[in-house]
Structures are given as C-alpha cells and as structure tokens.
Amino acid sequence: MRKEVDEEEAVRMKTPPSIAGIGALALVLATTAAFATSTPASANASGCLDPGAPLSVEENRLSFALPDNDDPALLQSKPFAQQMIEGGGFQDFAPKLINKLCHTGNLTAATTLAKEEGRHLWREAVRRAQNKGKIDGSLPYSDDRPLYWTRLQSTAALRQWTPRFDLAGEDRAALITTFDRASRGMFDIDFPAGKGVVRVISSGFDPYTLDGGTVGTAPGSIGNNIRHGNPSGATALSLDGTTYKTKDGKTAYIEAYTLPVNYPEFEQGYLEDTVGPFMKDGPRQVDASITVSQAGGSVFNLEQWNGRYHGVSLGNDNFRPCAAVNGTPQLAVDNHGCNAKVVDRWGGPTEFSLTDPPQWTSATLPVAEMIKANTGASVPRPPGDTWPDTSVAFGVVWHTNYTEFPDCNSPERVTRNNPPPNEFPPPTAPIPPDPESCSYSGGGGNYLSNESAYRNTLLRDRMGLSIPAGHIHTPDMQHFETPFNPSDATFNAWRQAIVAQGKNLIHVVADSVS
Numbered sequence: 001m002r003k004e005v006d007e008e009e010a011v012r013m014k015t016p017p018s019i020a021g022i023g024a025l026a027l028v029l030a031t032t033a034a035f036a037t038s039t040p041a042s043a044n045a046s047g048c049l050d051p052g053a054p055l056s057v058e059e060n061r062l063s064f065a066l067p068d069n070d071d072p073a074l075l076q077s078k079p080f081a082q083q084m085i086e087g088g089g090f091q092d093f094a095p096k097l098i099n100k101l102c103h104t105g106n107l108t109a110a111t112t113l114a115k116e117e118g119r120h121l122w123r124e125a126v127r128r129a130q131n132k133g134k135i136d137g138s139l140p141y142s143d144d145r146p147l148y149w150t151r152l153q154s155t156a157a158l159r160q161w162t163p164r165f166d167l168a169g170e171d172r173a174a175l176i177t178t179f180d181r182a183s184r185g186m187f188d189i190d191f192p193a194g195k196g197v198v199r200v201i202s203s204g205f206d207p208y209t210l211d212g213g214t215v216g217t218a219p220g221s222i223g224n225n226i227r228h229g230n231p232s233g234a235t236a237l238s239l240d241g242t243t244y245k246t247k248d249g250k251t252a253y254i255e256a257y258t259l260p261v262n263y264p265e266f267e268q269g270y271l272e273d274t275v276g277p278f279m280k281d282g283p284r285q286v287d288a289s290i291t292v293s294q295a296g297g298s299v300f301n302l303e304q305w306n307g308r309y310h311g312v313s314l315g316n317d318n319f320r321p322c323a324a325v326n327g328t329p330q331l332a333v334d335n336h337g338c339n340a341k342v343v344d345r346w347g348g349p350t351e352f353s354l355t356d357p358p359q360w361t362s363a364t365l366p367v368a369e370m371i372k373a374n375t376g377a378s379v380p381r382p383p384g385d386t387w388p389d390t391s392v393a394f395g396v397v398w399h400t401n402y403t404e405f406p407d408c409n410s411p412e413r414v415t416r417n418n419p420p421p422n423e424f425p426p427p428t429a430p431i432p433p434d435p436e437s438c439s440y441s442g443g444g445g446n447y448l449s450n451e452s453a454y455r456n457t458l459l460r461d462r463m464g465l466s467i468p469a470g471h472i473h474t475p476d477m478q479h480f481e482t483p484f485n486p487s488d489a490t491f492n493a494w495r496q497a498i499v500a501q502g503k504n505l506i507h508v509v510a511d512s513v514s
Contacts, residue, residue, distance in 0.1 A: 001205050001208060047102065048164075049098065049160045055160070056156075057317045059156040061152070062079060062156060064079060064081070064222040066222065066484045069483060072218065075221055080226050084143075084146050085149050087145075088128065088139055088147070090121075093150050093153075094150065097157055100117070107171055110175055114176075114179040115179070118178065119188055121151065121182075126237050126240045129141060129238050130242070139487060143492070144207070144230055144234035159172070180265075184260075189201065191278065196250060197253060199284065199288075200252055200254045200286065200290070201254075201256070202254065202506055203256065204233040204235055204236030205230050205448070207229050208230065210226050224484055229477065230294050232502070235474070239503060254506065259271065261315050263315050263448070266448065266452075266455065268343075275459060280463065287467055287513040288468040288469065289459075290468075290470065290471070290506060291456045291471045291472070292472045292473075294474050294475075295449070295475070296475070296476040297476060298385050298394050298475050300395065300473065300474060301397055301399035302472060303363060305402045305442050306444065306450055307433075307439025307440065308339050308357065309332050309440050309441065310322060310338065310447070310450065310454075313446075322338035331408065333408050340357075346462065357458060361461065362457065363469065364468050365468050365469070365470035365509065366508065366509060366512035367398050369511070370505055371397075375504035375508060376392030376393035379392070379393035379394075379500045379504070380497060381393050381497065382479070382494040382496075384490065385497075398421065401417045401420050402439070402442050403416075404434060404440055406437050413440050416430070453470065456469055457470065472502065
C-alpha cells in the first residue's frame with residue numbers, strides 16, 4: 001500500500017455521506033428488520049440502538065451508493081456496502097450480533113461476546129476465502145471486501161448500542177477494539193510448539209483510498225473508488241491457518257492477520273501486540289514475519305529499507321498526522337506527529353531507546369531465493385497485465401529506493417537508488433541510508449504499508465532475532481471493466497492472480513528457513 005510522497009489529495013473528493021436520506025444506522029436497522037422476519041427472537045433487536053449516536057468516518061460510508069452503471073443519473077438500488085455484505089453471504093451477521101447485544105446484561109458478558117463474534121466473523125471470512133464448505137453470496141470466494149464491510153456494520157452497531165447497564169465511553173471503545181482486533185485474526189494465531197516445524201506469520205491490509213474517483217450525475221452518488229479491495233487482505237485470508245510442505249520435508253504453519261489503514265490503531269500497538277508474543281523466546285517463536293500490502297503496476301516489490309517518518313497521506317478515517325505545510329514536508333526532529341511512535345510494552349532489550357528509535361530499519365527477506373523461484377510461472381496472467389516477461393504473471397523486484405533528509409534540520413530531500421535495479425544481483429550494490437540522516441520515505445513510501453514494515457522489522461531487532469522479516473508490495477488489482485459495477489471478471493482475475501503468486505512468495509520464505 002504505497003502512496004507516492006507529496007501525493008495530491010484532490011482525488012479524495014468529499015461526497016454526500018448518504019443516499020436518499022438513508023443513513024448508515026438505517027442500513028443496519030433495515031438488515032435487522034429483514035432478519036427479524038425469519039427470526040422472531042430478534043424482532044425487537046433494533047430497539048437497543050441509538051440512531052443519534054455518531055458513527056466513525058469509515059462506518060458512515062456504509063450508506064454510500066454508486067451510480068447505476070447503465071444510467072449514471074440514477075443510483076444503484078442498494079448501498080455498495082450492503083452489496084458486499086450480501087455478496088459475501090454475511091447479511092445475517094450484524095442482525096444476529098445486535099440481537100445478542102440487546103440481551104447482554106453486563107460489561108463482562110459484552111466483552112466476551114465482542115471477542116467471540118469477532119473471531120467468528122474472521123473464521124467465516126477465512127473459510128470462504130479458502131473455498132471450504134458451502135460458499136454463500138454472489139461474490140467470488142476470494143473477495144476480501146465482504147469482511148471489511150461486515151466488520152464496519154458490526155462496529156456501527158456496537159457504537160450505537162444502548163445497553164441495559166451503564167457503559168462508560170472508554171469501555172465502549174474497548175469493546176469496539178476487541179471486536180475489531182478479533183475480526184482481523186489477531187486473537188486467532190495458534191502455532192504448534194517445538195522443533196521440526198516452520199512457523200510463518202504474515203499480514204494484509206483493509207481496502208483503502210475509498211473516496212474519490214469517477215462519479216455520476218445522480219444526487220448523493222459517490223466515487224467509484226468505494227469499490228476498492230486489497231489483494232494483501234485477500235492473500236492473508238487465503239493463507240491463514242494453512243500448512244505447506246517445505247522443500248526439505250518439514251511442515252510450515254502459516255498464520256495471518258489483517259491491519260487497518262489508520263494511524264491511531266498502529267500507535268495503539270495492533271501490530272506489536274499481534275506479532276510480539278510470537279517473537280519472544282519460547283517453543284512457539286516464529287521463524288519468519290512478513291508484512292504485505294498493495295502498491296501498483298504489475299510487479300511484486302520486495303522492500304529493503306523502511307523509514308520511521310509517516311503520516312503524509314490520509315488514512316481511511318481521513319486523519320493524517322504529518323501533512324505538508326504550504327507544500328513543504330514537516331521535519332521529523334522533535335515532531336512526534338511525523339514519527340512512528342514506539343509501543344513501550346514492546347521495548348525489547350535495554351540497548352534500544354524507547355524515546356528515540358532508529359530512523360531506518362532493514363529487511364532480511366531471502367530476496368535472491370524469492371526472485372529465483374520464478375513464482376509467477378504457474379499463475380495465469382490477468383487481462384491487461386503489462387509485465388514485460390509474458391512467461392510469468394508478475395515480476396518480482398528487489399526494491400531498494402528510499403528518500404532521506406540528509407540534514408535532519410533542512411526540508412531538502414534526496415532519493416537514493418532510484419529507479420531500483422531490475423536485475424538481481426544488481427551490477428552495483430545499492431547505497432544504504434546514511435545513519436546520520438532522517439527518513440522521509442522507505443521503498444514503500446511513508447504510508448501505513450511502510451509503517452507496518454518498519455514496526456515489524458524494528459520488533460524483530462528489539463527481540464534480538466535474525467529471522468527473515470520484511471515487506472512485500474503486491475501489484476494493484478483495481479482493474480474494472482466498467483465505471484460503476486461493484487465487481488467483474490477482470491477485477492476478480494487480478495485478485496486471484498496476485499493472491500496465487502503472493503502465496504508462492506510466502507512459501508519461498510518458508511523454504512528458506514526450513
């Protein structure tokens with residue numbers, strides 16, 4: 001998920017937040033009412049929701065509708081989110097959750113419910129993505145978007161729930177966080193103990209850049225970027241809980257989770273709390289930890305250097321901590337908004353300073369093996385694939401560029417190793433970041449993909465590990481055949497091809513440590 005530094009945010013158009021007076025809460029209530037017709041116990045479920053309670057920026061997108069593809073002067077009959085929820089067969093999830101909330105009598109029970117229901121949603125999304133059992137809904141099994149929108153429909157219900165007991169604001173926030181993390185697979189990681197196996201953990205991301213794009217002439221229509229998915233999230237779902245027989249005959253156990261495209265959750269320690277327990281010394285310590293996100297083009301980039309600087313571009317919550325000032329980037333010196341904050345509880349060995357972590361971290365992925373493995377040879381090329389070598393789906397490139405402030409007190413920036421070499425090993429070794437410089441962007445930019453890479457590799461270093469750890473940027477799968485249809489064959493082909501080659505690359509990492 002790389003955004004170009006200094007990217008114009010003009011495309012992130014502000015659009016009407018609802019259609020024909022239908023708000024995000026009404027969407028949840030309408031779904032609940034439909035469910036209640038077949039489930040009498042939930043007939044009064046909507047009575048425990050407060051329609052006046054404000055929703056988050058992401059939750060407010062639940063009511064957004066696209067223009068009709070054949071007549072852009074009209075709206076599609078359903079909000080986009082509801083199409084995704086029903087397309088994934090998850091239309092009953094939020095109504096059932098609301099019904100259970102309405103019958104929950106205390107905070108302890110509510111916390112247990114949030115965790116259990118979040119884990120249930122994650123497991124159902126994984127089951128669907130891995131094509132196990134009956135696949136409900138009209139969307140392909142590999143589609144990652146139903147999970148994202150069902151999660152938001154559920155957190156909207158938690159936010160507007162009026163319980164039968166006093167619920168403090170911080171307790172409600174904790175309930176939402178518990179559900180959110182559980183529905184991302186963060187509580188579902190379970191490696192076997194002992195020797196003779198390989199343990200690999202991998203991440204993915206939510207859809208992002210959902211605002212903007214082409215709009216129709218219908219009042220209340222929104223841009224077609226709302227259709228975006230994220231192949232890294234789809235890859236995580238396809239990998240979670242799977243095993244792989246390595247080249248030397250060992251069994252690799254692969255666990256996965258997904259990350260939000262928001263800065264605050266990273267500062268809360270979402271990544272460290274998920275990966276950290278498995279980087280500690282013990283019988284379930286991981287052998288490799290990989291972060292994955294979407295970038296662009298028809299290439300997988302293996303990012304080498306990650307920077308601490310962050311916050312130039314908006315998250316899904318429309319918040320960014322480090323916007324440019326009059327077109328000039330802010331300096332990182334004594335500027336906490338522009339620096340990824342360290343999670344104190346994962347400080348690691350005492351030689352690491354919690355107040356002044358390094359400006360740069362470095363990947364330790366088996367780059368040579370990942371490129372040599374020719375992981376795209378067995379993957380069908382999707383329509384419109386522009387990678388020059390037609391014998392593979394997508395290329396795999398060692399991505400060594402980055403941008404630094406050579407003088408930490410000056411806004412002048414220098415980009416190194418640009419463009420990165422297309423051959424491996426390169427004829428000339430890339431120039432590493434100056435240890436006295438300040439970071440502006442890693443190879444993966446200074447958005448949340450870079451932040452996930454930075455935090456993961458910093459955690460590796462703090463735990464004193466020498467395991468493979470690094471970031472994979474996938475190609476961009478947003479290739480639609482029509483302006484406004486929610487899905488189509490080309491979009492699905494790109495996702496499936498990216499997921500297939502992404503899995504192959506993760507398996508190569510497992511081979512390298514077996």
